[in-house]
Amino acid sequence: MKINASMTTVVIPGLVAGVIYFVIAFATGASAVASIIGGFVVAAIAVAIGSIFRAVYKRRAAGPDD
Numbered sequence: 270m271k272i273n274a275s276m277t278t279v280v281i282p283g284l285v286a287g288v289i290y291f292v293i294a295f296a297t298g299a300s301a302v303a304s305i306i307g308g309f310v311v312a313a314i315a316v317a318i319g320s321i322f323r324a325v326y327k328r329r330a331a332g333p334d335d
Contacts, residue, residue: 278319279319279320279323282319283319284312286312287313287315288308290304290311291305291307294307294308
């Protein structure tokens with residue numbers, strides 16, 4: 270998979286979501302391991318959803334003639 274500049278618009282928000290989850294989970298008393306694993310899971314899901322939305326948007330923006 271080739272990573273280009275438009276991928277950062279999907280990856281960075283996903284990583285931020287994972288870090289926010291980690292901080293909130295750790296602050297509320299979850300163990301460090303559970304917080305880290307949860308952060309990775311949240312980040313992966315956010316990146317996957319963002320990639321899907323980006324692909325759909327690109328396909329719709331291309332129009333029916335392309």
